Amino acid sequence: MIAERALKTLEYDKVREQVANFCTSSLGKSAIEQLIPETDFDTVVELLEEMDEGLSILRVKGNVPMGGIFDVRPQSKRAQIGGMLSPIELMEIASTIRASRILRNFIEDIEQEEDIAIPHFIERKEQMPILTALQHEINDCIDDNGAVLDSASTTLRSIRQSLRAEEAKVRQKLESLTRGSNATKMLSDAIVTIRNDRFVIPVKQEYRGHYGGIVHDQSSSGQTLFIEPESVVQANNEIQRLKVKEKAEIERILLELSAKVQEVAHDLFVLVQILGDIDVILAKGKYGQANKCTKPKMNQEGYIRLVRARHPLISMEEAVPNTIDFGQDITAIVITGPNTGGKTVTLKTVGLCTLMAQAGLPVPALDGSELAVFDQLFADIGDEQSIEQSLSTFSSHMVNIVDILGKFDARSLVLFDELGAGTDPQEGAALAISILDEVVGRGARVMATTHYPELKAYGYNRPGVVNASVEFDIETLSPTYRLLIGVPGRSNAFEISKRLGLKESIIEQARSFTGSDRHEVESMIASLEESRRRSEREADEAHALLEEAQQLHEQLEERLRTYDEKKDVLEKKAKEKARKIVDEAKKESEKVIAELREMRVNASKVVKEHELIEAKKKLDAAAPQENQVLKKQAQIRERAQNLKLGDEVKVLSYGQKGTLVEKVSNTEWIVQIGILKMKLEESDLQYVKPEKEKQTVVMTNVKNRNGHVKLELDLRGERYEEAILRTEKYIDDALLANYPRVSIIHGKGTGALRQGIQNYLKGHKRVKSFRYGEAGEGGFGVTVIELK
CATH class of the missing domain: 1.10.1420.10 (MutS, DNA mismatch repair protein; Chain A, domain 3)
Structure with a gap:
């Protein structure tokens, strides 16, 4: 614990x-x-x-x-x-x-x-x-405001009904007194009020004997008496009796519910x-x-890795995040640096994050952080920065340290702030080194802060110990609060003095007193700091490139996965659709074959030519759509290969006719459509026979037109322009076949196709009249045409 x-x-x-x-x-x-x-x-x-x-x-x-x-x-x-x-x-x-x-x-x-x-x-x-049963029983008796409902029992409902009736009677009788001829003179106010749970009226002092009854209260001035008139005493008594019964019934209900709660x-x-x-x-x-916290990974090996951790009690805008990593090869960190540089905050950050994680709380650090579960945590932290108390004397520190040394073990985290402070610097430094040796030697994890320069070399002479410092910006003369692990803190007194205007001669004389060894150490530390900054910049750049590469890799993997999923789905759908098409084609072909067999059986019946043609059309339509599409595309390609300048063509994507005026490439033509010239793909063009060829075809087929023209034209699903062209051709065919009446099936839909066809029929010279189909003919989905 x-x-x-x-x-x-x-x-x-x-x-x-x-x-x-x-x-x-x-x-x-x-x-x-x-x-x-x-x-x-x-x-x-x-x-x-x-x-x-x-x-x-x-x-x-x-x-x-x-x-x-x-x-x-x-x-x-x-x-x-x-x-x-x-x-x-x-x-x-x-x-x-x-x-x-x-x-x-x-x-x-x-x-x-x-x-x-x-x-x-x-x-x-x-x-x-x-x-839930108990909840319903309580809700049936008590409302959300804590009042017992009338429906709690039939007895309570009956009592309250009687109570309301009696109260209404008393109010009515008293209100009649307040409206009497003498009320204005005798009453202080024409109202009915309550005193001692009984209905009363406010009577002026001098008229107290006029109404008789019982005085229950008087105003602060004594000029008004609250009197219960004798005429309502019995009624008020009845109200009190009913209230007693109501209270008893409510208590019974509450006891009953309480007993159910007891169960x-x-x-x-x-x-x-x-x-x-x-x-x-x-x-x-x-x-x-x-607070943008994350769940840390936990271990039992005493390893701590906090990635850009912040102090939990400092706002996110002000806190400076630091990465702290120790507990495996390195079991101790000694932090040196100036006052107010952030050393104590760093100790508290590690300690608080450890406590929070062991209490099941997320820690204010980035993903990838890891903390250890310690049996004990000790902290000797007490200075002017402490919110609760200030324990800065050597004796108070030492009392606490002695207690810690008597209790900690290898599964402990120990935090020392300003170790050895408050006494002679030389003796204090020696004590600090000895105490650290004791804690490190017994296997505990320890973090310590100090001012003593002697401890800067401690991390170089002891295995498992590393130096650290808090960064100080010489330019701004202020700490950055960034923790630099592996770099001991150095004195900034000379640099700060120089920035503040102290004479260079005085500074140089001071440097001569420190000795060459001290100067070399400071230079070494400065070099280490510069190397640290350079390596951090390079690491940040490498990390950014790595993250970008990982994001690209994840995006590519996601796209590949999505592509594979869509491909599988589309293949499955295509196979299912093909299977359905083949099944439907088989059913339709079997149906047609059965009809032909029936025709053969009924040999006595004359089979007309148009019946054979209709049967053939059904067989053609029964072929799978994919084959029909491929066949149609092959026909288009075959026709397109024979195109030449001056040919009349139909642009399939627009449904318009045009003339070939120039070949741009092997696959593209310039087509004149009205006043427009457009560059189109050859696959989008369909050859149209000249009018003379059409006339010849029409004349050769006129003789047998009765056998080829149906009595109805189905335009459902057609585009508007194509539907008008087909309607025009169909009416011409029907006139040649001498049909007096034909039908056009356009469907109900939005009505746009129906309206367009009927507008066309209005202007046709050979259309006598037209109407919607009857109920048995298709209703509003069919237009029946009478031809001249």
Whole structure:
């Protein structure tokens, strides 16, 4: 168990307060106040997994229904010992049960989704007792405001009906007195009011004997008496009697409901515990969302890696993130540097992040962070920067250090701030080195800050120890708060003095007093800092390039995956469509063959030529559409190969006719369409026979026109221009065939095609009249034409 002193020193309670602000119930807030870091590894991992599930739910769903939850454990406990619960207390119990049902349904809905896994939430949902029956019983008797309903029992309804009737009688009688002829003179105000639960009227002092009855109260001036007239005394007595009966009936109902609560009191304790736990988990997730925290990976080897970690109690805008990595080969970090440079903040950041992770809280660091589960955490931090207290004397520090040295072990994290401060610098430095040797030698993880220059060499002479410093900007004369691991802090006194205007001669004389060794060390540290900055810049550039490459790789993988998925889906659809087409073609061909066989059987019946043609058309139509399309495209290509200048062609994409005026390439032509010239692909062109050829074809087929022209033309699905052309040709064919009446099927649809055809028919000289089809002819989907 983590020592209370360390929690207080690192201001862990302030983190708890921030998390508690995200709770939605008093249950959660109470639990957060008791939240302490765990030291069992499996427990810590489970707490963080629960928190991560809550974070995932909040990320996907935005919010979780947690309203209407109350801490009903005191009510349940009182019901267990036979106490009577008040309507408000019963209403809170019903509200809590209802909230648990809503939450259970919410979790069940998420459980059905495949993109989010929440095993811990599902487990808690399964543990929730189902107490819906008790909720309904309470809601049937008590409303949301805590009032007992008339419907709670037939007896209560009857009593209240009688009570309302009696009250109405009394009010009516008293109101008649307030409207009497002497009311203005005798009454202070023409109103009916209540005193001592009895209806009264305000009578002036001098007329108290006029109404008789009982005086229940008087005004502060004594000029007004609140009198219950003798005429309503009996009625008021009846009201009081009914109120006593009402109170007794309400108590009976409340006792009955309390007894039902007593039966499930244990289940209510369990339910409240689970709801409180869920509220805590969600509060942790909301805290993580608001502060851009992440779930760290945990280990038992004492390894700490915080990626761009921030102090939890410093605002995100002000906090300077630092990456801290130690605990494997390096078990100790010694941080040197000037005051107010951020050394203490760094210690507290590591300590607080460790405590937060062991309490199941997300930490203010980037993904990839890792923390260890320590059995104990010790912190000797106390200076002017401490919010709670200031312990800066040597003795107070040493008392705390002695206590730490007597308790820590290899599974401890120890934080020393200004180790050895408050005494002679030489002796203090020697003590600091000795204390660090003791802690490092016993295998604990330690971070220490110091001012002593002797400790700058400590990291070079001890295995497992590394120097670090906080960066100081000489240009601005201010710290940057960036932690530089591997580089000891150097004195900036000479540089700062120079920037502030101290004479160069004085500075040079001071340098001569420090000795050549000191000067060489400072130069070495400066060189290390420059190397560190250069390597960090290069690492940042490499990291940016790596991230960009990873993003491109992921995008390409996603596109490839999407392509493969779409290809598989399209292939499956194409195969299914082809199978259906072939099946339909088989059915249609079998039907036609059966009809032909029937014709052969009925040899006595004369088979007309148009019947054979219709049968052949059905067989052609029964062929799979893909083959028909390919055949049509092959015909178009064959016709296109024979195109030459001056030919009349039809532009398939526009449905318009034109003339070839120039060949641009092997596959492109310039086509004259009216006054427009367009460059079109050869595959988009269809050769049109000259008018003379058409005339010849028409004349050769006129003789047998009766056998080729149907009595109806089906235009459904046709484009407007194509439909008009087909209608024009069809009417010409019907006239040649001497048909007196024909039908055009255009369908109902939007009516645009029907309107266009009828507009064309209005201007046709050989159309006598036209009408919509009858009910048996197709209705508004067919136009019947009478020809001249």
